[in-house]
Amino acid sequence: MTSFSALYDSTLGKKYIMALTGAGLFGFVVVHMLGNLQLFLGPEPLNRYAVFLKSKPGLLWGARLGLLLLVFLHILTAVQLTLRNRAARPEKYDRSKPYRASYASRTLFLGGLALFAFVVYHLMHFTVGTVDPSYLKLRDAANRHDVYRMTILGFSHPGVSAFYIACMAVLCLHLSHGVGSAFQSIGFKNKQTAVWIDRVSKILGVVVFLGNSSMPLAVLAGILR
Amino acid sequence: MNVTLRVWRQKNSKTPGRFVEYQAKNIIPDMSFLEMLDVVNEDLIARGEEPIAFDSDCREGICGKCSAVVNGVPHGGHRGTTVCQLHMRHFKDGDRIVIEPWRATAFPVIKDLVVDRSAFDRIIQASGFISVSTGQAPEANSISIPRVVAERAMDAAACIGCGACVAACKNASAMLFVAAKNAHLGLLPQGQAERYRRAFTLVKAMDEAGFGSCTNTNSCEAVCPKEISVEFIARLNRDYAVALLRGSGREAASSAD
Numbered sequence: 001m002t003s004f005s006a007l008y009d010s011t012l013g014k015k016y017i018m019a020l021t022g023a024g025l026f027g028f029v030v031v032h033m034l035g036n037l038q039l040f041l042g043p044e045p046l047n048r049y050a051v052f053l054k055s056k057p058g059l060l061w062g063a064r065l066g067l068l069l070l071v072f073l074h075i076l077t078a079v080q081l082t083l084r085n086r087a088a089r090p091e092k093y094d095r096s097k098p099y100r101a102s103y104a105s106r107t108l109f110l111g112g113l114a115l116f117a118f119v120v121y122h123l124m125h126f127t128v129g130t131v132d133p134s135y136l137k138l139r140d141a142a143n144r145h146d147v148y149r150m151t152i153l154g155f156s157h158p159g160v161s162a163f164y165i166a167c168m169a170v171l172c173l174h175l176s177h178g179v180g181s182a183f184q185s186i187g188f189k190n191k192q193t194a195v196w197i198d199r200v201s202k203i204l205g206v207v208v209f210l211g212n213s214s215m216p217l218a219v220l221a222g223i224l225r
Numbered sequence: 226m227n228v229t230l231r232v233w234r235q236k237n238s239k240t241p242g243r244f245v246e247y248q249a250k251n252i253i254p255d256m257s258f259l260e261m262l263d264v265v266n267e268d269l270i271a272r273g274e275e276p277i278a279f280d281s282d283c284r285e286g287i288c289g290k291c292s293a294v295v296n297g298v299p300h301g302g303h304r305g306t307t308v309c310q311l312h313m314r315h316f317k318d319g320d321r322i323v324i325e326p327w328r329a330t331a332f333p334v335i336k337d338l339v340v341d342r343s344a345f346d347r348i349i350q351a352s353g354f355i356s357v358s359t360g361q362a363p364e365a366n367s368i369s370i371p372r373v374v375a376e377r378a379m380d381a382a383a384c385i386g387c388g389a390c391v392a393a394c395k396n397a398s399a400m401l402f403v404a405a406k407n408a409h410l411g412l413l414p415q416g417q418a419e420r421y422r423r424a425f426t427l428v429k430a431m432d433e434a435g436f437g438s439c440t441n442t443n444s445c446e447a448v449c450p451k452e453i454s455v456e457f458i459a460r461l462n463r464d465y466a467v468a469l470l471r472g473s474g475r476e477a478a479s480s481a482d
């Protein structure tokens with residue numbers, strides 16, 4: 001068996017794929033959040049940033065394809081592992097006790113599927129404009145796409161904002177286990193570091209939740225308009 | 226004391242099993258859990274019924290033969306305790322106790338609470354060993370082993386192969402068992418020659434046996450009667466990555482010919 005086929009065929013190889021693609025997606029989530037937090041700086045910085053992101057189509061599409069590949073590999077591998085795991089334990093215990101297994105660690109798959117649904121909605125909402133086509137036609141004084149206004153309009157529906165916040169809670173849960181788990185999966189943990197890696201993992205999950213939820217919350221509270 | 230048991234009864238691997246209730250009467254709190262089952266069985270035999278089949282051997286927590294899920298937790302949920310070392314004083318008079326076998330595709334039920342754990346044997350046969358020259362015993366202390374290394378190897382070697390890790394894991398993953406064997410041999414100087422080939426072959430045998438993958442929930446560590454640390458799982462993940470980088474799969478395949 002070659003190393004390459006073992007990477008794809010073995011459960012450990014698949015976990016490396018989960019961990020590495022998960023880490024890549026986590027990196028994107030953090031950068032995306034930091035970029036979006038410019039919403040609090042006002043229309044000018046945010047709209048300028050949006051133009052900058054779209055200024056190099058090669059880079060933009062390279063990044064999009066890269067992300068698509070990460071998402072594809074992460075989900076494909078998650079499905080393969082989950083099917084295998086369910087086949088390995090088809091019969092439940094009479095009183096199944098999730099003995100010391102955290103809620104987050106037991107809900108990775110269903111939470112992950114919810115995240116995928118969220119990503120699809122999010123793209124339809126703010127990127128493709130399926131939810132409201134007028135969002136993409138908004139222009140600011142400098143005739144740039146008015147991303148600031150689009151975001152404010154998008155989050156001014158309480159139902160939509162609540163959905164976003166709920167999905168960020170799911171992401172928080174996924175990451176609070178996932179980030180630490182990724183270190184374990186690539187063998188980058190020991191007794192001393194594990195405590196800290198798991199702690200930081202939970203903190204990062206909460207930071208991502210608070211950072212992302214602050215935007216719809218600020219719009220609903222009327223702080224941003 | 227008197228307790229009510231709800232026990233998994235299954236004739237053989239082909240017949241579907243079901244729960245049956247039994248009354249365990251006049252149990253002395255100082256009895257072990259298995260002694261309590263012995264009492265129930267004597268009663269069943271006296272009544273001409275089939276006794277409850279369960280595994281045990283040493284009954285002192287060192288052989289790894291006993292295996293039962295008590296109230297949803299393998300070995301009953303007392304830290305570092307096998308079910309043979311679990312005592313009835315941990316229960317209250319009138320308690321209702323659910324007793325089940327390990328549940329995993331790789332561990333088919335043979336009868337009642339007895340499961341077939343030969344999947345573990347196949348993993349050990351695949352590469353749970355080191356190669357040494359036979360003949361004269363080597364000079365003592367001719368290989369120096371740092372104390373911390375010896376201690377860590379001993380921590381891993383404490384594994385008695387009972388399979389509680391698999392039973393506890395929601396994925397029925399054998400990672401803690403395999404990781405313990407990999408570390409116990411791979412930490413010591415004598416285990417270095419085959420270190421990466423061993424990691425590769427152990428994982429291959431583990432996957433072929435039909436165990437699930439590790440989601441790092443750590444329930445294995447929580448139920449392990451020898452309190453083996455999931456730290457060794459990280460080590461196996463590390464060794465396996467190095468094995469892939471070194472192409473140990475090819476090496477393993479050519480030496481198997």
Ligand code: HEM
Nearest residue numbers: 018019022025026078108109112113116178181182185440
């Ligand atoms: C924002 C997007 C996502 C990020 C940042 C992310 C991140 C992560 C990380 C870091 C891990 C830990 C990997 C490991 O244990 O080695 C993980 C695991 C996992 N993810 Fe995601 N994920 C995302 C989306 C998804 C989606 C859409 C699914 C859909 C099915 C999913 C399913 C899973 C599953 C099942 C695991 C556990 C794998 C295992 O431990 O066996 N994730 N994720």
Ligand code: FES
Nearest residue numbers: 282284289291309
């Ligand atoms: S019977 Fe030997 S460990 Fe329980």
